Every structure is written in structure tokens, then in C-alpha cells.
Amino acid sequence: GFLLPFGHRASLIKVTERKLSDVEGADPTYYLFQRMFIVVREPEKTFRNDSRAVDGRRLDLTMPLATVRILTRATPQLDEPEALVTGPGGLVFEPTVLDAPFQFKFLVVDLENNPVEMSGPLVWMERDWNLPDRLQTVLDAYNAYPRALKLNGQKIAYADSEKPDDTILPTESLTFDAVTSAPLQTAPQDEPRFKPVLHEAKAVVPAMSALTG
Secondary structure, eight states: OEEETTTEEEEEEEEEEEEEEOOTTSOOEEEEEEEEEEEESOOEEEOSOOOOEETTEEGGGSOOEEEEEEOOOBOOOOOOOOBSSOSSSOOEEOOEETTEEOOEEEEEEETTOOEEEEEEOOEEEOGGGOSTTTHHHHHHHHHTSOOOEEEEEEEEEOSOOSSTTTTEEEEEEEEEEEEOOTTGGGSOTTSOSOEEEEEEEEEOOHHHHHHHO
């Protein structure tokens, strides 16, 4: 499967165990217990190398991150999944632990080659949703879901600079949409047929900060 919005390949692992429930005064009974967790199979994705357009927006100009590396190689045991979409495909869900969205850890590199730490939730999508007649349903659900990734005031460059630091802003969070198009859907099914584009950045513009004190 894949992790949205960036498209890292990942596997949902399910472990079923047969355990004995030994209650005093009752006959021993065996129960089946299932644990599940996600293992990241493709830690790093590279962006800014695709100049194709989706809805009139060039993909390389709507992505402020050159690379996104997931530092979390495996999640802890997950809660029972709650499906974001239902239909003919497999699971699509936001991984949660103890009823809270699991916070993946990232190391990203911006357009000025500055490393920045980031954290936040992702959504796991089974591979059989990665089809032209199914994928948009998943992307619509993801893009309507709370999905901000936290940077906690770290600085990132939003565009190629003409002079040092002229495109760098302190940033609280980034929110991405996952989008697709006819050209993207020609990729093999084992590759994500979607790309991330920046939807919202909560950043501090120095001139505005000076005005507001």
C-alpha cells in the first residue's frame, strides 16, 4: 500500500495469535487476538523533479520540499482501523494509537538544502485503490481530512532564492493535498498515481510580524 499524501510505499502487517483465557471456575477457552502495525518500505521520496501540471498547477512549483524521509520505520500496535472510504477496495484509514492519530516523524529537505524535522498524521491506502476508477474517491476523502504536519516554527525555503534567505519563512505547519491526473495514472500500479501539492502553510512573514508587534 501507500502512505498519503507523499506516496511512500508501506505494508500493513496483521499478526493473529491464539491465546488461552483461563478464568477461575470456568473451562479454559482459546481466543484469537489480532495485532496490526504499519512498516514503511520506502523511507524517502524525492520531489521537485516533475514539471507536469495538475489542474493548471505545475507539480514542481507547488511542492516546497525537495525530499521527504519518514524516520518512523514501523508504528506501534495500532487501534482497530476506522475506514475513511468504503467500496470495492481494501482498507483506507488514518493510523491511530490509543484513540489519537499516530504522529509519524520526518526529516525533510527544503529548496535551499536545509534539513527540517516535521511530524504529523498520514493515511494508509491499500494498493487496490490505486486504480483510475477508484483513486479519486480516496484523494477526495484525504483532502477533506485534518492533515496538518507540524514544524513548530522551523524555517523553510518556499522557492528558489535570488539572494540568501529571501524565500525562507518560520513555519508552524504545512498541509498538503494529494492530487492525480490522466498522465499520473499511467504509472504502474505499484507506484503511487498521485502527488502531493501544498494546500496551506501557516508561516510568519517578517514584515507582517513587525507590523503586529
